Amino acid sequence: xxxxxxxxxxxxxxxxxxxxxxxxxxxxxxxxxxxxxxxxxxxxxxxxxxxxxxxxxxxxxxxxxxxxxxxxxxxxxxxxxxxxxxxxxxxxxxxxxxxxxxxxxxxxxxxxxxxxxxxxxxxxxxxxxxxxxxxxxxxxxxxxxxxxxxxxxxxxxxxxxxxxxxxxxxxxxxxxxxxxxxxxxxxxxxxxxxxxxxxxxxxxxxxxxxxxxxxxxx
Amino acid sequence: xxxxxxxxxxxxxxxxxxxxxxxxxxxxxxxxxxxxxxxxxxxxxxxxxxxxxxxxxxxxxxxxxxxxxxxxxxxxxxxxxxxxxxxxxxxxxxxxxxxxxxxxxxxxxxxxxxxxxxxxxxxxxxxxxxxxxxxxxxxxxxxxxxxxxxxxxxxxxxxxxxxxxxxxxxxxxxxxxxxxxxxxxxxxxxxx
Numbered sequence: 001x002x003x004x005x006x007x008x009x010x011x012x013x014x015x016x017x018x019x020x021x022x023x024x025x026x027x028x029x030x031x032x033x034x035x036x037x038x039x040x041x042x043x044x045x046x047x048x049x050x051x052x053x054x055x056x057x058x059x060x061x062x063x064x065x066x067x068x069x070x071x072x073x074x075x076x077x078x079x080x081x082x083x084x085x086x087x088x089x090x091x092x093x094x095x096x097x098x099x100x101x102x103x104x105x106x107x108x109x110x111x112x113x114x115x116x117x118x119x120x121x122x123x124x125x126x127x128x129x130x131x132x133x134x135x136x137x138x139x140x141x142x143x144x145x146x147x148x149x150x151x152x153x154x155x156x157x158x159x160x161x162x163x164x165x166x167x168x169x170x171x172x173x174x175x176x177x178x179x180x181x182x183x184x185x186x187x188x189x190x191x192x193x194x195x196x197x198x199x200x201x202x203x204x205x206x207x208x209x210x211x212x213x214x215x216x217x218x
Numbered sequence: 219x220x221x222x223x224x225x226x227x228x229x230x231x232x233x234x235x236x237x238x239x240x241x242x243x244x245x246x247x248x249x250x251x252x253x254x255x256x257x258x259x260x261x262x263x264x265x266x267x268x269x270x271x272x273x274x275x276x277x278x279x280x281x282x283x284x285x286x287x288x289x290x291x292x293x294x295x296x297x298x299x300x301x302x303x304x305x306x307x308x309x310x311x312x313x314x315x316x317x318x319x320x321x322x323x324x325x326x327x328x329x330x331x332x333x334x335x336x337x338x339x340x341x342x343x344x345x346x347x348x349x350x351x352x353x354x355x356x357x358x359x360x361x362x363x364x365x366x367x368x369x370x371x372x373x374x375x376x377x378x379x380x381x382x383x384x385x386x387x388x389x390x391x392x393x394x395x396x397x398x399x400x401x402x403x404x405x406x407x408x409x410x
Contacts, residue, residue, distance in 0.1 A: 026386055029247070030330045034240040074298060081291040089287070104337045107290050111330035113244055180238050181401065184394030191387040199382060 008133045011122075015137030021114045022145035023194050028114035032146060033183040035105050039162050042150025044098045046143030048087045048106060053115050054135045055083040057123040061131035064124050076119040077110070084109045114142065152186055153177045222351050225344075229355035232404050235331050236363040237397040242331030246364060247389055256368040259326075260361025264354070266326050267335055269304065270297055271353035274336035275346045293336050301326060331360060366396060 021027045028049075035045045056079045060067075067075045088106045091099040099106065109115070118138055123131040151161060157177030159167045176182050235241045242263075250256045273296050282289050309316045326332065335356055339349045370392050379388065 026247075029243040030240050032240075033243070074295070077294055077298065078291060081294050085287060085290050088290070104334060104341060107337050108241075108330050108334055110290060110294055111333050176398070179401065180240065181394045181397040183240065184390050184397055188387050188390030188394060191390065192383065195382055195385070195387060 008130060011126075011130050011133040012137040012140075015134065015139075015141045016144065017141070019138075020141040020145060021138055022142060023191065025114075026191075027117060028112045028142060029187075031105055031108060031112055032142075032149065033180075033187060035102055036146055036150040036153055036183060037157070037178040038154045039147065039150040041098065041101055042146040043143070044091065044095065044102060045105070046139070046146045048084075048091065049109060049112065049115070049142055050136075050139035051087050052080060052083040052109055053118060053139045054132060055086075056080045056115065056119060057131040057135035058128060060119045060123040061126060061128045067124075072124065073116070073120070076116060076124075080115055080119070081110050114138065149183070149186055149190065152190075153182055157182060222348065225348055226351050226355040227406065229352050230359040230362070231400065232406060234359045234363055234400050235334070235356045236360055237393070237400045239334065241334040242329045242360055245326075245329055246360075246367065246393070247386060250364055250368040250389075251371060253365060253368045253372060256364040257361065260357070260364050263326055263329065263331070263360055264357030266297075266301060266304070266332060267353040267357040267360075268350060269300055270332050270336055271339060271349040272346075273297070273300060274339055275344075275349050278340055289340070293333060297332055297336070331356065363396065367393060370396075 015021065019025060022029075022032055031045055031049070036042045056076070059079050060076060084107060087109070088099075091102070091106060118135060122134045126134070155161055155166060156174045157179075159165060159171040159173050174182075177186065229235070233239060236243065236246050245259060245263075249259055274293065277289075277292055277296060281292065305316075335353055339352055344352055367389070371389065374388070374392075383391075
């Protein structure tokens with residue numbers, strides 16, 4: 001049982017950090033950049049993606065014996081499209097204002113390659129329980145990425161977070177950040193930061209190895 | 219007529235699918251390492267976009283008025299199967315063209331620009347002719363953005379860039395600057 005617990009935990013945690021779908025695998029870029037001009041939109045998009053990913057992972061992993069190999073991709077896409085339609089109509093009913101701002105990008109969750117990728121790579125070969133943990137982890141990681149990008153862009157571009165003013169009237173907003181170029185630039189800089197962290201870590205590991213070698217020689 | 223010109227210019231430059239709407243980023247960042255391939259991918263995309271516009275119009279007019287909630291599912295199924303069908307057709311009729319387009323045709327199915335076009339055209343209530351002009355503008359705009367990025371990337375390979383910046387981070391920053399340049403086109407039609 002302990003092994004089983006560990007496996008589930010592992011499936012969950014890897015999506016949050018080590019295999020983060022956006023920062024590490026660079027998947028699902030289109031919705032990522034298009035809706036992150038404010039934090040609230042980013043959270044709504046993250047929630048919708050979470051629902052679709054978890055729902056379709058449950059269905060795919062429980063139906064995996066009955067989906068023929070040759071048509072599996074079309075099968076997955078139809079399952080995903082069904083959940084996206086549900087999410088679309090639910091958002092329309094609950095929060096019409098956010099739905100209007102997200103516009104065509106809710107239906108476009110279907111084309112988010114991260115979701116299809118998880119079905120093909122994980123849900124179709126694992127048990128329902130593991131698939132749910134994996135889906136939760138991946139969409140958690142996706143949501144963190146969406147939120148950090150959305151928050152940075154809203155703070156710099158609008159001087160507010162979740163619509164609450166942060167700086168008072170003397171702040172001159174960087175309008176470019178909420179416009180399309182700001183999305184590309186912010187994500188580029190975040191990825192640059194991740195590269196830098198990885199490089200520093202490599203250097204540190206090398207130094208430690210070097211020190212150990214010197215010690216062994218001495 | 220004015221309306222058609224406006225739709226074309228708008229989807230080509232001002233609301234460029236890649237640089238303003240962030241559609242089709244996967245091929246934009248993934249395949250743009252050489253001018254030749256990105257141009258070919260662009261041509262194949264224009265082709266598929268045109269056919270999608272036709273299919274979307276047909277579905278909207280004759281089928282989906284009875285069941286609007288099936289829109290998403292039917293679009294995606296129709297697009298995927300049309301692309302498959304066209305691929306087989308081209309393979310039979312013109313092997314040369316098939317070799318030129320190569321693996322790009324199946325890849326295009328997962329390009330969100332295709333589904334995005336169908337959804338945008340539906341939301342704005344475009345007719346058949348408007349839809350086709352929209353698809354043409356969007357496709358040429360996509361090709362333009364791809365070719366520009368590929369050209370810049372080929373140039374940048376020759377220069378001495380720190381290892382830290384190389385790769386996807388630099389491509390995103392280049393795309394950001396391109397997108398800024400395209401924002402200048404917004405003034406083009408401000409009078410109308």
